[in-house]
Amino acid sequence: MTTTIPQQPTPAGAEPGGALLEARGVIMRFGGLTAVRNVDLTVNKGEIVGLIGPNGAGKTTFFNCLTGLYVPTEGTVSYQGTVLPPKPHLVTKAGVARTFQNIRLFANMTVLENVLVGRHTRTKEGLLSAIVRGPGYHRAEAQSRARAMELLEFTGLADKAEHLARNLPYGEQRKLEIARALASEPGLLLLDEPTAGMNPQETRATEELVFAIRDQGIAVLVIEHDMRFIFNLCDRVAVLVQGEKLVEGSSDVVQNDERVIAAYLGEPFDATSQDDTAARETPGTDQAEGTTSEQENDR
Amino acid sequence: MHTLPQQLANGLFLGSMYGLIAIGYTMVYGIVQLINFAHGEIYMTGAFGALAIYTNLPSSLSIWAALPLMLIGGALVSVVIAVGAERLAYRPLRNAPRLAPLITAIGLSLALQQAVFNWYPDAKSGKRFPQLPGGPFHIGSVDVQSGDLFLLGAAVICMLALGIFVRSSRTGRAMQATAQDPDTAKLMGVDTNRIIIIAFAIGGFFAAVAGLASGLKYGQIQYNMGFQAGLKAFTAAVLGGIGNIYGAMLGGLVLGIAEACATAYIANVPGMEQFGGGAWAQVWAFVLLIVVLLVRPQGLLGERVADRA
Amino acid sequence: MTDLPIAAAEEAAAATAGHSTRRTAPFIPLPVTAARATTLAGAVITTASTFMSWTYTTDFPGDLTVSGYPGGLQVMTLIGALLTGVVALGTFGLKGLRWLNPARTNNGVLLLALATLGTTWYTVIDIAAKLGGFANLDPGGIVAFIGALVLFAGALALPLDRHPEEAADTEYYELGWFEQVTPVVRGYAWLREARLHHSELRVPDTRKLNPWLQRLVIVVVYALGLKILTFGLATDYSDIFIGYLIVVAIGVWGLSASGLIKQFQQLTQHNKRFAGTIGVITAIAYPFAQNNELWANLGVYVLIVATVALGLNIVVGLTGLLDLGYVAFLGVGAYTAALVSGSPFSIWSGTQFPFWAAALAGMIAACVFGVLIGAPTLRLRGDYLAIVTLGFGEIFRIVVRNLDGVSGPKVTNGPNGIAQIPDLSIFGYNLGDTHSVGSFTLGRFANYYLLMLVITVIVVLVFTRAADSRIGRSWIAIREDETAATAMGINGFRVKLVAFALGASLAGLAGTVFAHVTNSVVPDPYQFSGPVPPNSAFLLAAVVLGGMGTVSGPILGAALLYVIPQKLGFLSKYELFAFGIALILIMRFRPEGIIPNRRRQLEFHEDDAPAPGNRPMGDDTVPATTAGA
Incomplete structure (x- = not known):
């Protein structure tokens, strides 16, 4: 099926249908703490790539670097051959949309309005046209609404369009976040733990949803803890440990890689007999990746 | 009179006062991320508290004997108001949207100011404040009033004491921990509510010291003195890096000196002849605030403050 | 029991x-x-x-x-x-x-x-x-x-x-x-249960x-x-x-x-246009129903403070930015209009702009100041904006006082202000004169009332249309969660600046009429808190009391806060004190104000939020941004 794709130094964009997102040598330091160390990652068109790693491995920090929420200390992130500016709104405009680990919906807006906000970069109407309300405005607004409703149909939330986002059950809030991100018409969707806190049925539904998104030609990069979910879903998986990329490859390769098992899966059973790599791995805290000072103290 | 050393000295005294008030802003902000708009009013009530004690003392008592009592009275008023505000107005809103405590603070500021205006005897215009005898002293080319010396001395003592307290006491360390991460501090057994109360109390005490000192310095206090002073002190806190107590003092000094120098020398700049003098002092302080926010929003000693995830 | x-x-x-x-x-x-x-x-x-x-x-x-x-x-x-x-x-x-x-x-x-x-x-x-x-x-x-x-x-x-x-x-x-x-504890529990339940x-x-x-x-x-x-x-x-x-x-x-x-x-929601028209007609009827200059005067001032409060609501209620020097933008508009009004005390006493040009000039001037103040501060946390605008409000007054030819260049006549601003004349209709309409006579204040009503309607339209549009949604998104909003492609700084500048311009527009109604502009009304409205504390209290994020809230709030002290003269001494206490109490007990915005109400009362699927009725029909309009 899929094979390991090494980090070829081919410039992205030179090869149509090839690399969509290319992160090169991304380093993120917070004061004395290096949360992400020299990570390279490529996502190709139409691919689902997984990013796994123990708590505190720097996955979310890396995500934040990709989406411009953090300015990486070193390294570049390029999308379709152009370097992404480290501003979240420009990254979204360029075609990379994301969801958040802890759901960040506009809780007091309706479901439909949430998705409409996602359309922001793909619409132009400014203040003046909103006040004058010419025919162009009505057309654009109607188009936006139609597109938003399509997305709500796609995610199965259409009948709740007028509900307040905060009143949705947890699983539907996750779906709404995805619908909102899709509204910005991305070429690449970044999902930060989309099944966190979900039951098995919901997880399976999310799996279906991600496949459906891929089938629409949108590449997906997903952070997840649920191994079964990741290995079912992804064409390729990268493992991040201690801010470094340990290994990257197909599900089989990663699943059978001893270092991964040691660092990630085997660790709790017998920490003392592990090799050098594993000994460096410390039990992760439950804090958000890479940003707490405990991490620093643990070393 | 208008020599550079004199202006620097004037700026130093003014700056000590701004710094003392700014401590209150910065400590509260550092711990609960709230700009306590009412802090200028707490400074004002401190001054009125001190004056109330003075007017009720036998007139035979010398000012030097009255001074400690005035300080205690002023501090009591300020601390009670500051802590009461925290307990009754701010604490219930700790998890409310950001706007709510800010609006509460504005309301509190208005209410305190108007309460003094309406109910403190004859406070509708300026109230005379006792002055320290002695002086002016001539140190080199610099004239210094005894009120100025009191202010400077009080500022130095307060800062040293605060520095030692924060660095070496258990509570001080708990305070630093709470400022870093309130939730973790709570998990580590720090009573964060107590820490917040202490921050408000220290801020209130310093404001009362500043209030007393400003009364002694100018010989007059007013019900609306807190507004301008609060604004300046906040500027000082931002200038130094909000959340940083040393920054607050440094910011106060820089602002005070900048203001004194701008008042004295801006008129000498070609084309700016009409913008010198005391009438424009506030304006230059404000311009300085805008420039700092543009150039170095984190302040002189602060860390990055831009709103990021 | x-x-x-x-x-x-x-x-x-x-x-x-x-x-x-x-x-x-x-x-x-x-x-x-x-x-x-x-x-x-x-x-x-x-x-x-x-x-x-x-x-x-x-x-x-x-x-x-x-x-x-x-x-x-x-x-x-x-x-x-x-x-x-x-x-x-x-x-x-x-x-x-x-x-x-x-x-x-x-x-x-x-x-x-x-x-x-x-x-x-x-x-x-x-x-x-x-x-x-x-x-x-x-x-x-x-x-x-x-x-x-x-x-x-x-x-x-x-x-x-x-x-x-x-x-x-x-x-x-x-x-x-x-x-x-x-x-x-027992007594408290009893009291809590004794409460009526209205939701x-x-x-x-x-x-x-x-x-x-x-x-x-x-x-x-x-x-x-x-x-x-x-x-x-x-x-x-x-x-x-x-x-x-x-x-x-x-x-x-x-x-x-x-x-x-x-x-x-519910009725007005289903007949929005009709209800709006009737509302405007009712407002037009006011000077006729109360055919008396005193009440027309009251009406003008209520409309002015209400309009300015509504402008402030765009900034505070929709976008969640606390602007404490808002009245300064009203002042910028008023002074601009005064300078080009042809008043003999203006430094350009020869120039007299027609009203539309003066209104435009006032709006543009206020907008420029809005951008100057907003640009450095809107990139930072919201609290900074609050204090910078507070400072700006104060500085505006000081600068205007100083530009008297003695302490500074002569522009505004200092504390004496610009007096003898001539009355407006629109299409030959002099607003200073008394006109007869049928059996009614419209005095000076009635004329200005009608002009101000036009401005109020414009501001209401701008507010509702902006709120329910791409830009308005992005304001609310910023208010709700700025990080998520930027991740959705919203340029937070720009969008906030637009809201801030729009708010400033609307205040400037109201200021141009204000200058003509009062015949003169002086520095003193434009301060944070003062004995007479409009001051920034008054406007903020009006918005907060009425209900943040709604159209009718600030209008109602401003009207109540203006009229009640006028009618109860003995209270006016304690007006500002009461504002202060009211702000504290409202934030503590009813942060959504008299007329709650559906969204805001939920946001402030997290604990009481209805469980999923158990929404209050009427939600399906009421567009959130105009609830209570």
Whole structure:
């Protein structure tokens, strides 16, 4: 099926249908703490790539670097051959949309309005046209609404369009976040733990949803803890440990890689007999990746 | 009179006062991320508290004997108001949207100011404040009033004491921990509510010291003195890096000196002849605030403050 | 106290079918029939008493000595008693009267009875206090006193919607140390349960009504509103005004509790354009209905402060940016207009712009200042904006004072300001002159009232249209979660700057009219807090009191805050103090203001948010951004 794709130094964009997102040598330091160390990652068109790693491995920090929420200390992130500016709104405009680990919906807006906000970069109407309300405005607004409703149909939330986002059950809030991100018409969707806190049925539904998104030609990069979910879903998986990329490859390769098992899966059973790599791995805290000072103290 | 050393000295005294008030802003902000708009009013009530004690003392008592009592009275008023505000107005809103405590603070500021205006005897215009005898002293080319010396001395003592307290006491360390991460501090057994109360109390005490000192310095206090002073002190806190107590003092000094120098020398700049003098002092302080926010929003000693995830 | 006879409970449950979560209990345990009889008897007695003489002398404000028809404060009692009786009949389930109480609850009856009791007892006690003892009461006064009490007692015995009982082990952190004292905790728990419970008002769908009937209702309600307003303004004595305030304030609360106001809102939502037009026509009718320069003057100032408060609401309510120097933008507009007005005190005394050009200039000048202030601060945390705008408001006044030719360059004439601003003339219609329209005469203030009304309508349109658009959604998104908003592609800084500059421009626009209405501009009104509106504290209080993020909230808030101190002269000394306390109390107990924005209400009361799938009715029909419009 899929094979390991090494980090070829081919410039992205030179090869149509090839690399969509290319992160090169991304380093993120917070004061004395290096949360992400020299990570390279490529996502190709139409691919689902997984990013796994123990708590505190720097996955979310890396995500934040990709989406411009953090300015990486070193390294570049390029999308379709152009370097992404480290501003979240420009990254979204360029075609990379994301969801958040802890759901960040506009809780007091309706479901439909949430998705409409996602359309922001793909619409132009400014203040003046909103006040004058010419025919162009009505057309654009109607188009936006139609597109938003399509997305709500796609995610199965259409009948709740007028509900307040905060009143949705947890699983539907996750779906709404995805619908909102899709509204910005991305070429690449970044999902930060989309099944966190979900039951098995919901997880399976999310799996279906991600496949459906891929089938629409949108590449997906997903952070997840649920191994079964990741290995079912992804064409390729990268493992991040201690801010470094340990290994990257197909599900089989990663699943059978001893270092991964040691660092990630085997660790709790017998920490003392592990090799050098594993000994460096410390039990992760439950804090958000890479940003707490405990991490620093643990070393 | 208008020599550079004199202006620097004037700026130093003014700056000590701004710094003392700014401590209150910065400590509260550092711990609960709230700009306590009412802090200028707490400074004002401190001054009125001190004056109330003075007017009720036998007139035979010398000012030097009255001074400690005035300080205690002023501090009591300020601390009670500051802590009461925290307990009754701010604490219930700790998890409310950001706007709510800010609006509460504005309301509190208005209410305190108007309460003094309406109910403190004859406070509708300026109230005379006792002055320290002695002086002016001539140190080199610099004239210094005894009120100025009191202010400077009080500022130095307060800062040293605060520095030692924060660095070496258990509570001080708990305070630093709470400022870093309130939730973790709570998990580590720090009573964060107590820490917040202490921050408000220290801020209130310093404001009362500043209030007393400003009364002694100018010989007059007013019900609306807190507004301008609060604004300046906040500027000082931002200038130094909000959340940083040393920054607050440094910011106060820089602002005070900048203001004194701008008042004295801006008129000498070609084309700016009409913008010198005391009438424009506030304006230059404000311009300085805008420039700092543009150039170095984190302040002189602060860390990055831009709103990021 | 909380015991309820079983029959009554069943009946109450039947009357409120479908409200399974509702707990109903009367305060006074009486059979429901007895309670209803008492209520009606009270209403009849009280009504009858207003046709009797209450006191023998005409010394008391309003003539209460006449038998046969009510006068002065008796009118308040009469209205209160009639309303209570009628709404009570609505709850009794009589066919044809049910519409009077669409929410099918007695809470409204209790509140209306309270309003009646309040105004009646206020009157009786005021008579005794003013004239020196209860001996000055005629029998009518005593009948009224007792009748109102009977009415209120009857209402207390009706099954009322009450707060659900709390679990025995509920912990009350808000009591602090007193949590150790059992009697205090018990008492507190009792008080909490004694509260009336008003949420979840379900009202029937009005769309089934004949459309013409719907429109008729709207017209009648607006006309009634205008009548009530002018009646209140025309009261000559503060005694009568206080009685009026009691009836109106508690009465409106009662009508809202009985669902009538929600029902009416539903009507206006379905007939938005019609309701808006009628609203404007009603506002135009005001100077004709109250054909008196004094009230036209009041109307102009209310419109000015209301418009400016509405502009501030874009910044504070929609975008969540606290602007504490907003009045300075009004000042920029006013000074700009004054400078180009042709006033002999302007440095450009020769130039006289036509009004449209002056208005444009005022808007542009205010917008430029908005950008200058916003650009450095909007990139930072919101708190910085608050303090910088506070500083700007203060600096504006100082600069304007200093630009007098002595302390600084001569531009604004310093503290003396720019006087003798000529009246506006639009298409040859001089707003300073008195004009006759039919049998009405429109004086200077009436003219300016009509001009200001145009500006208010423009600002309302800008507000509603902007709020319900791409840009408005991005403002609200920023307010809700700025990080998520930027991750959705919103350029936070730019969008906030647009809101800030728009708010500033609208204030500038209002300022241009303000300069002409007052004939002169001086620095003093433009400060953070001051004895006369508009000052920034006043405007903020108006927005917060009325309801952040709504259209009608700030207008109502500004009108109340402006009119009440005007009518109650003795209060004006403590006005600012009251504003301060009000801000604190509102933030603590009703942060969504008088007219809640649906969103805001949920945001501020996280704990009370309805469970999923159990949304309050009417949500499907009310677009969030214009709720309450």
